[in-house]
Amino acid sequence: NAGVTQTPKFQVLKTGQSMTLQCAQDMNHNSMYWYRQDPGMGLRLIYYSASEGTTDKGEVPNGYNVSRLNKREFSLRLESAAPSQTSVYFCASTKRGPGDTQYFGPGTRLTVL
Amino acid sequence: AQSVTQLDSHVSVSEGTPVLLRCNYSSSYSPSLFWYVQHPNKGLQLLLKYTSAATLVKGINGFEAEFKKSETSFHLTKPSAHMSDAAEYFCVVSGPRAGTASKLTFGTGTRLQVTL
Numbered sequence: 001n002a003g004v005t006q007t008p009k010f011q012v013l014k015t016g017q018s019m020t021l022q023c024a025q026d027m028n029h030n031s032m033y034w035y036r037q038d039p040g041m042g043l044r045l046i047y048y049s050a051s052e053g054t055t056d057k058g059e060v061p062n063g064y065n066v067s068r069l070n071k072r073e074f075s076l077r078l079e080s081a082a083p084s085q086t087s088v089y090f091c092a093s094t095k096r097g098p099g100d101t102q103y104f105g106p107g108t109r110l111t112v113l
Numbered sequence: 114a115q116s117v118t119q120l121d122s123h124v125s126v127s128e129g130t131p132v133l134l135r136c137n138y139s140s141s142y143s144p145s146l147f148w149y150v151q152h153p154n155k156g157l158q159l160l161l162k163y164t165s166a167a168t169l170v171k172g173i174n175g176f177e178a179e180f181k182k183s184e185t186s187f188h189l190t191k192p193s194a195h196m197s198d199a200a201e202y203f204c205v206v207s208g209p210r211a212g213t214a215s216k217l218t219f220g221t222g223t224r225l226q227v228t229l
Contacts, residue, residue, distance in 0.1 A: 004156075031215070033217075040122075040221055040222075041221060042203060042219035042220055042221045042222055043157075043203070043217075043219045044219070045216060045217070048216065058216070090156060090157070092157075094215055099145040099162070099164040099165075099207060099215065100215060101147075101159050101162060102159075102215070102217060103159075104149075104156040104157040104158075105156055106155065106156045107155075107156055
């Protein structure tokens with residue numbers, strides 16, 4: 001099992017450009033999540049998908065959209081990138097619910113100039 | 114609502130000495146609590162978790178944590194630090210059920226430095 005995979009690993013954008021971050025898991029997990037990590041702030045939840053076909057906002061959803069393409073894949077889209085979105089983005093997944101371990105991908109380091 | 118406070122942003126210990134990383138939490142429910150570790154430029158790895166079973170939880174690499182409800186604490190300890198323990202550590206609390214999802218709240222992290 002590869003676990004949780006993310007592409008790309010690194011990306012540089014100019015302000016106003018768009019891009020999609022891809023995430024896939026091969027553990028047959030129901031729930032998937034997108035976080036951003038900024039220095040001194042821990043990880044903050046952007047969006048999550050409790051199950052295939054559903055998505056919900058997290059703590060910091062502004063400027064982002066998500067798609068739960070199928071049970072395996074959960075993508076994060078930046079429609080018009082801003083310098084404030086410079087961050088490291090992590091995707092995670094869990095099998096069921098509270099108390100279950102979240103498994104994290106290796107991250108995508110995004111810089112917006 | 115839930116929150117997590119990691120009381121030290123940076124801890125430095127000598128190799129072979131004990132490690133103590135402090136975490137206090139606040140939750141309106143019976144929480145699930147986790148410690149994750151992040152090595153430089155890597156993803157997050159689960160060290161251990163508490164889910165209302167035994168209050169003393171043992172994790173990987175010799176780490177353990179004790180859930181103390183009266184003190185709302187979940188401190189992480191290790192008897193003897195190793196150079197490979199140098200990393201960022203996050204205390205995390207799981208929120209109420211949202212369908213099958215578990216919404217985590219992360220502390221701001223403690224950077225552990227291990228010196229010779």
